[in-house]
Amino acid sequence: MNAIPRLLPLVVSAALAVLPAAQAAQDNVQALSDFKTTGNTKPAEVVPQTGARAEALRENLKAIKLPPGFRIELYAVVPEARAMAIEPSTGVVFVGTYKDHVWQVTDRTKRRVADDVVQFASSVNFKVPNGVCFSADGVLYIVEQNRVLGFPAAQFFGERGPDVAAAVVVPQGKLIPTQFESFNHGARYCRVGPDKKLYIALGQPWNVPPKDKLAEVDRNGLAGIIRMDQNGKNREIYAHGVRNSVGLDFSPKDKTLWFTDNQVDGMGDDTPPGELNHATKAGENFGFPWYGGGKVRTEEYRKDTPPAGVVFPVVEYAAHAADLGMTFYTGKMFPTKYQGGIFDAEHGSWNRTKPVGARIMFTAVKDDGSVGETEVFAQGWLTPNGEYMGRPVDVQQLPDGSLLVSDDYAGAIYRISYAK
Template sequence: MIKQTALAVAASALMAASSIAATQPTSDEALERMRSFQPTGQSLDMATVPQTGEVADAIRRNLERVRLPEGFSIDLYAVVPDARHMAIGPSSGVVFVGTRKTDMWAVTDRTKNRVADEVKRFAPAISFTQPGPCFSQDGFMFVAEHNRVLVFPAAEFFFEGPDVAVDIVVPSGELIPREEESFNHGARVCRIGPDNQLYISLGQPYNVQPREKLKLYEDLGIGGIVRMQRDGSEREVYARGVRNSVGITFNPTTRELWFTDNQVDGMGDDIPPGEINHAPRPGMHFGMPWYGGGTTRTNEYRNDDPPEGLTFPVVETVAHAADLGLTFYTGRQFPEAYRGGLFSTQRGSWNRTTPVGARVMFTPFEADGSGPSGETIPFAEGWLDDETGEYYGRIVDVLQLPDGSLLVSDDTAGAIYRISYNGSRD
């Protein structure tokens, strides 16, 4: 009798759990509900990421390896699983963080002591695909996914709960044709330009794209940067000949676009170089697939005459370091030499005999923002052990906090770091 009662209770509990699960909407259903300001049924008791314990302690110990210029220091800002590209809410300072998976994170420093108090999943009912966030100045957060673009009005207000106001800018399957979806070079980054338009980079999925794909990719901006109105209309190809850019930004002085690009693999340790490019106007072509990085010709198109009017990179970086996120420094905390300059990241190599990268780089700029005034040099490094070749972190993005310090994301350690300056400003 007791055994039968226990079985009945267990069966009842299982049926109840199944009933609850059945009422939970799919990701697409949840999206449609939130577009209509309807609840999704998600629990208000939202899961958070622990900010203390063994993981945080280990990350802090690893930061002791990092070398910085005199007067600078680096600290753990937040433990954020798979942290990649970041966007800071203009009114709240909340840091929204994308990943190469299905999650987005909201990172909050409620006490303003420059250490995160809370890290929790953003819009947990939505299953993202490699989300990359960016903000407009009026507080709209756009999220560029592999093949969809969403917008979250008032994300800084709604992030506290599981349901958020959302709309679709580019429907699923319309950013690129479905048949061109790929696990390779699928991460997207976005920015709202000074013209109030949305810019999105679209990496092409091949090492070097085949000839039969050339026209399609040129027409659609795959292997390039596209721009559109904030509602998704009036799409155009802004830049072509870009292999796989995972970092775009605008110079605040000139209001012109700069971006990194990752070069062709398999040509040797030291070629082709990585790139930092300047695109001050639409319609420019940056050389791919005729050039695999800098002025290095690709093997596949070596005997072809390249188009006229190609633009080569302003800065060539060490080969295969994987240059990613970048931002111009507009703060006042750092010494004068850094103001107006460009900070950029190198995630680190995977196909090089001697590994390189896993660091933050700095390029000084002319006061008028027209271009570099000196060489690109390491600013923060040490995540790569030069003797063993072991990586203690992989650096993805860099962003400036309102106080003038820098945030740096690491998708391997699962962390965001904060770099600050406490030395002399003479």
């Protein structure tokens, strides 16, 4: 805690430089930035971790198939659990949602199961706070549909009640032009890179954008991945031609960016493929909307010439399986086969006559950065008769090397561990 007083003024002062007071006052962020109370006396929502719902989730997990030696257990009951960020010193898990809640999940006894799940920063009016990520120096970034906030020492301030230290990194309405706000592809995803910059994936609001909107979409970083300083300055477009990425991570070996992308809907059950992409430098174009996924051309842009030097995916996933959150495995708990590889959460299809997905995939990554085989790692959330009993969204690694999987359909987080 000794570093917190020194950290907070730096973060808050940087954010205040770009903070319009009238906008921030709408949801108490101005007061929180000034370390003032908001007068909010409403208790934060608490999610029970015992009872019939928890037991039903545990029963469902008996259907999940894993490689020998692996075990899956219920870690926490978390409504609408989507992207996760794990604070490295305490293992506290922050969980974004597609609605208006962010959850703080705490395992106090290190039994590798949550002791409590509590609403985080209930004084703040969030709007689609899907994206959550930590910087190396302990700031939690929450990326909403059209705003970015920073929360220093979130795991400690969140324990104290609804009022937390907060700073505006990107003000409301300034992450994307408000005309492009949409319930479609409005869930952001973020990571803080090895360069200490904040990377944010910005999905565009259409299945395929109309041609008269494409230039403006690209100019503002939609259908792409942007990066900026942690105070919101020096924003730039890092990757173009990305339809809707909801999962990204950096290679622990060469520090390059890898990300999933969701392909165009309505082109048939088995086309186009989902994508795992590898960005090696700023400014690359990954082909959308000229390509709907992989090298499959879209009908809307079939007669148009794609940009030069399009970067195609390193892995083509099953069509419409909806590959979302991904992470490089850097732990030692799992066997050597999995170390350094990529785990990826497939949310499951909606635009397919026979559903596919709702599973965790694994892709081996070789020492030279090329990919090996991709295989199913965990499956069973899609029942034999085609019903979902869970839909994985994100995968993140706990400090002990076990893997967490979020599920927004069942409202849960699972923990996968290994023992010989």
